[in-house]
Amino acid sequence: MAKPGVYHCSISLQALTVFSVLVVLLEDVQGGDKCPSFSCGHLRDVRYPFRRPGDPPGCGAQGYELVCSSSKATIYINTGTYYVTGINYTDSSFWVVDANFNANSCCSLPRWNQGPYTYGFIDSDYYLDLATRAIWACFTNCSRAITNNSMYKAVTCLSGSNSHVYVWVSPDDCVFGDLRSSCGYLAMVPFGDYRYSSDSQQVVENASYADIMGFIKNGFSVQFPINVNGKRTCSEAINICLNNSTRYFKEQISDASILKWAHAYFWSEIHFFNCVNYYRDEGYHCQPKMFLRLQTIVPAINIIKLLIVLCRFILAPLSVLIFLVYKYWKTRISIDVVEKFLRMQQILGPTRYAYTDITAITSHFRDKLGQGGYGSVFKGVLLPGNVHVAVKMLEGNSNCNGEDFISEVSTIGRIHHVNVVHLLGFCSEEMRRALVYEYMPRGSLDKYIFSAEKSFSWDKLIEIALGIARGINYLHQGCEMQILHFDIKPHNILLDSNFVPKVADFGLAKLYPRDKSFVPSRALRGTVGYIAPEMMSRSFGVISSKSDVYSFGMLLLEMAGGRRNADPNAANSSQAYYPSWVYDRLTAQEVCEITPVDDMHELERKLCIVGLWCIQMKSHDRPTMSEVIEMLEGGLDGLQMPSRPFFCDDEHTAVPDSYPLLSELTEIPEEDEISDSYVSRVK
Template sequence: MEIAKVLLALWVLGRFVFAPISLLILLAYKLWISHVSIDIVEKFLREQQMLSTTRYSYTDIIAITGHFREKLGQGGFGSVFRGTLLNGQHVAIKMLGNYQFNGEDFINEVSTIGRIHHVNIVRLIGFCSEGSKRALVYEYMPKGSLDKYIFSARGTSNRPFSWDKLNEIALGVARGIDYLHRGCDMQILHFDIKSHNILLDCHFNPKVSDFGLAKLYPKNYSLVSLSAARGTIGYIAPELVSRNFGVVSDKSDVYSFGMLLLEMAGGRRNVDNIMANTSQVYYPSWIYDQLTQNNGIIEINNNIEIYEVERKLCKVGLWCIQMKSSNRPSMDQVVEMLEGDTDNLQMPPRPFFASSQLISASQSSMQSISIELSIILEQEDCSNSDNNIKDVKFVSSITQS
């Protein structure tokens, strides 16, 4: 009987005393985190004297978007809405979730594209930072992102632009990245080059967007220090996972751009589940074999022979995805390659770990690579010894595929 009374008393204390106290502590902690984030952003904005962008209030954002009437997209950062300024200009407004990186993504975007202007970089018109409400106001790109077009169909006849236009898009993206690396006062590394982050205007002219993972470094820095891998699986450079492949530098963006080129050329993702039971599961390896074994004549997408531009994009892409960062061209060299003739391009070395027979893997083996890398990306705050262990696992998962 005494034990029952004790248990009842503990239950009452837990429900009516400890539970409310725990809830209050949790709410206080979240409020403190929110204030820290606000303080970091406001301190950054006070220190920026050279920003050419406009600061809007949250009520301005509501008016510009018409109470968030037209939603353009949704991502892990938040939502994007279409809006119209007083002068009639259409804009895209990205609303940032207040839980993201303590304001780091907001600061990255404003500190990078807020101070640069280039025809192939999306323009930041303004921003909003009012309490926990944060928004970024960009120029509106009516054709959306590149991934809607290059993965839409498996045939060149369904593309909305010609192969020459595809080469122009690739060249425009390369020039934009080269400007980030060499044309600014500070070297800007994007770290998330992929088709989803390439936006197209009404004439299908490309602009690099989404600088949430970007970092700024002095131009003379040859070694970039990062505490954790950053980027998107399928585009992320090997040295961002293991320093055995070289130092993290502007060549990391070159690798991601190379993967993008291969996807643009083939109209399919670099790891394609539809091809899971064929030798084409890993497209970069398969395309390399086609280039070397068939005298440069490739048949993809329903046995349609490759175009000259497509072969050039493939060659340049294979140069860009060399495993050792020192073996990749710089971005200005990539621009020269894309501007030149295909016949002047030498065939790059095989940029893969294993032979074509080993890389012709099943879907399950390719999924194991993605799972392994996902684990690495999720464990950002780890010791150096832990990183070395994960590096060995990552290399092993590929070589055994």
């Protein structure tokens, strides 16, 4: 049994064929006698073989002459007068109603009291299609009443004491052999159309006399002749062949066999062409140019169908297969690159674990520490020794691809510095990847500097700032290749049990030769609020280690202020952008409305001044991390105020217009989103 969707597609293809053939043959079909169509009564677009009185002799057939009035079209068949209520050019038939039948009478006898028409021909110009394929109403007069026979319906209004009139319906002609011995033939009349369903025929056979009279009032169908006035038209042959071809198509498509389907798709047009050619040989008048058109259009339609089948069943699956192979190949290459790197790394770098080891270390990922952009972080234990670790599971659908994974392993895999987090191991099996770090029990720095209560003294803050600066400086200067972090922020600074800071999360880090003062332009990446201006536009300078200095400066200002640098909800709009506000405080000189700087702690002022130096808009105006360490270790007297940062212009004391622009350019979530570092807040 064919599926509905496929069946409808098949019917659509066949409809395309029929439409194409009709377009090609339109001139020949409509040009049977080169006469225009006309209106007659309520009928519109009446054409050959019908005509009107007074039309030229070549227009239409004489036996199909219609007498037209304002509301009716009348035709004469034999001695009877009929109203034409509809014309169907598709199956070459028209519908008529007996004009002399008294439709208002509740009891009447049809006028068709002639003998039965065995072959169905009314005359040489008409053919009654009901003669052999429709329902007939047969009237009989009996001398005795008929009982125990449901076929005979009594016509009470026409019956008398010695005369009993009955009517019955028959799918065939009313032949005298069906009459009872006590009955005589009275009249017969056809009604309806041969296209009754079996259910409809059953309703008609069980109908009463009143129902039968209602059927008769509706009229019957008359078919166009095969031969009109001795002229066989090409339109007749085309109609016959189209119907035959459609029937052939439906018969073939109803079978589930592939061979039958192939016949339906590719042989229907050939079937139609052979049919037209047959009727052409039988004397149907078809113009040679029309036949030449058929010889051209039929192969073209088959070619179109072949292309449709190829696209649907071969090219489309092949395209999907090629796409899947390509995706697999790309994934395989990524996995192979990672594997090749890890084999080399295994000799010198951290330990490589199997995925089963990772599940054992984390006790099947039972203790979750946090959730980041690259995956989830779980607490685990390494045996022997019961060493606590943090395991960052990189999700397969995250932004952390093979390149980022290699970057993180390669940058910190061989680094051993007190202020850089230590990578103990990793896992890479297909797309399942994990990083195993030393566990930082105090969590990340952000939960301390942004807390409502001051967590650290100023001395401790300076100590933490120096530790972070030394860790970043080691990345820039202490390795064979300089390492640029590109994502310095409080979330990525982790604290051990003694609150020693460690730089973490190297997913965005890159390695560059130390003799290079700048690095090539790259896609903007990082966290909003900490990205250096040159990462957005080269007009601010080149991307270099000074980009990390800018991020560190923003971190120092947040540590000094105990708040985020951009706070649209600040009570005073002038305080919304903290770098601008603190610059105004530090440069204020006896302005009454501005709080004097004397109430600022000396170390707070140092953090602010160093931070303002680090966030200079031009990269060449910023100090190096070595110079930052000297500034933090030195006294306050040796520090000078830097130039006013661009974002701290007088017209931009609130959050600057260019600041929210970062959120449109960066690929990383907002800074207040949970960090993707391996440890979130420790409860």
